[in-house]
Amino acid sequence: MARLQKSTETFSHPFCKAYWRAAAAELKDTKMLVFAALIVALRVALKTAVRIPLGPSLDITPAFLANALGAMVYGPVVGAIGAMVSDVLGVLLRGDTYFLPYALTEIAGSMIFAMYFYRQKITPTRVILSRFTICLCVNILLQTPIDMLFQYVTYGKSSVVITLPRIFKNLFMFPIESAVLSVFLGVMQPITYRMKLTHVKAEKLSFNKKQIALLVCLVIVGALSVFGYLFVHYDNTSLSSDYTVEERITANRSMQPIVADKTDDWDDVTTVTIVESAYKKFLGDEVTYTVAVYTTEADAVGDDIWKLSKSKAAANETLTRVATATILVNEDTGEVLSFQVTPAE
Numbered sequence: 001m002a003r004l005q006k007s008t009e010t011f012s013h014p015f016c017k018a019y020w021r022a023a024a025a026e027l028k029d030t031k032m033l034v035f036a037a038l039i040v041a042l043r044v045a046l047k048t049a050v051r052i053p054l055g056p057s058l059d060i061t062p063a064f065l066a067n068a069l070g071a072m073v074y075g076p077v078v079g080a081i082g083a084m085v086s087d088v089l090g091v092l093l094r095g096d097t098y099f100l101p102y103a104l105t106e107i108a109g110s111m112i113f114a115m116y117f118y119r120q121k122i123t124p125t126r127v128i129l130s131r132f133t134i135c136l137c138v139n140i141l142l143q144t145p146i147d148m149l150f151q152y153v154t155y156g157k158s159s160v161v162i163t164l165p166r167i168f169k170n171l172f173m174f175p176i177e178s179a180v181l182s183v184f185l186g187v188m189q190p191i192t193y194r195m196k197l198t199h200v201k202a203e204k205l206s207f208n209k210k211q212i213a214l215l216v217c218l219v220i221v222g223a224l225s226v227f228g229y230l231f232v233h234y235d236n237t238s239l240s241s242d243y244t245v246e247e248r249i250t251a252n253r254s255m256q257p258i259v260a261d262k263t264d265d266w267d268d269v270t271t272v273t274i275v276e277s278a279y280k281k282f283l284g285d286e287v288t289y290t291v292a293v294y295t296t297e298a299d300a301v302g303d304d305i306w307k308l309s310k311s312k313a314a315a316n317e318t319l320t321r322v323a324t325a326t327i328l329v330n331e332d333t334g335e336v337l338s339f340q341v342t343p344a345e
Contacts, residue, residue, distance in 0.1 A: 006025060009199075039073075040082050131181060171219055235279065249307045259273055271295055286330055290325075
């Protein structure tokens with residue numbers, strides 16, 4: 001019986017059909033599947049048991065080294081499957097609640113490493129770009145909405161989109177992890193080449209001045225990209241959309257004395273204020289509230305009224321809308337910086 005001949009073709013980039021055919025063919029190679037199983041076990045062990053501390057809330061989890069090695073050897077197709085398996089096993093071993101969208105970050109990380117390393121000449125530039133892409137696109141931009149979705153599904157609300165500690169950690173860690181990964185792949189490449197697991201002859205990985213400059217530039221680009229994202233988010237996302245019932249009651253009640261102090265048009269006892277939106281500038285203390293002003297019967301003003309949202313208040317037949325107030329408040333001091341009221345038509 002003729003032995004199956006596997007292609008050893010190499011590529012300059014992953015954007016061609018031949019690259020993906022070669023990656024899919026790894027599923028038929030028993031040696032690759034056994035190696036993938038070893039990498040999955042190693043990733044799970046390293047992720048759950050090994051951390052190298054560098055400072056407060058800063059550490060390296062060596063699991064990304066195993067992930068990069070596996071992606072370099074067996075490519076994006078086997079890598080995506082291995083990532084899914086390692087994610088499930090890791091959750092089961094830790095006893096955590098499994099949330100399927102988190103697997104997307106594992107899969108994305110493996111595929112990004114593969115698209116930079118699989119059957120391609122590995123250079124320090126590729127190592128830098130691979131880590132930068134994962135830190136920015138996966139750890140920050142993809143992980144954040146998944147975290148928000150998990151909080152919403154689990155707790156019925158989601159918190160701020162991107163936390164500053166996560167941003168600073170990734171921007172700080174990625175140059176260090178790039179250097180560590182370069183050393184690691186520099187050691188492993190000759191070994192995998194001699195074992196015929198990879199097909200590109202290994203060369204020494206060392207950073208020159210241009211690549212160090214690239215590393216610095218990418219840190220700056222990453223910082224600007226994330227801060228730009230945050231400015232856009234805060235400008236276009238209302239804080240009120242994430243209010244719990246208690247927070248909504250507090251916010252609605254807090255607007256009533258401001259409206260009462262700024263205008264004498266309505267009776268304080270029968271006036272109900274409902275926060276419709278609350279926008280806060282990124283890194284600022286000022287919040288702009290859009291508040292619907294309603295009147296109702298005195299005996300109708302209770303907790304059930306104060307917990308209403310914009311849509312529920314508009315549909316409540318006991319409330320009569322009389323105005324819309326725009327209120328700018330300094331959240332640190334509680335000072336009302338501006339107040340404008342527009343009567344309802």
